[in-house]
Amino acid sequence: MLRRTLYTVLALGALAVATPAAAYAGPPVGQHQSVTYTYYSTAAKTTAVGWYSYGYCGEPFDYGTHTSYFTIVVVNC
Template identity: 45%
Template sequence: MKKLVRNAVVATLLTVAGTTAVVASPAHALPYPKDNESITIVYYSDASKTVQVGMVVYGNCLDDFQYGIRTSYSTIHHTVCPGDL
């Protein structure tokens, strides 16, 4: 009987841990930049998108950097690299 209860508890804990891992995963993947562009993602504090709380820049035009925090409220901007002058 003890073994049955222990197995039920372990199975429940594994189910909860698996569900938590799925819920904590990001909502979307970051877009991949083309050869001649960089991606800028600006993160905001809420749905009104008036208070910026973070930013990520990566790709082929600008230096990669990030600051602040990532939230589910964001805008994505594509920057095309300037041509050779």
């Protein structure tokens, strides 16, 4: 029983090491574009709780809380 438990733990550990992290799935940024995420506290999207921006229009920023409720805006500059 102990041997089987040890093999199970080793197999799960090897699986965790072999599984790559999820890739970031944000929209690609073209030349002269920026992407801004606005995160909301609920699915109603009435209260913003965080922001994340990257790209070529201004400095990138990451502020507040990231949630599963968000909108994405692509800006051309």
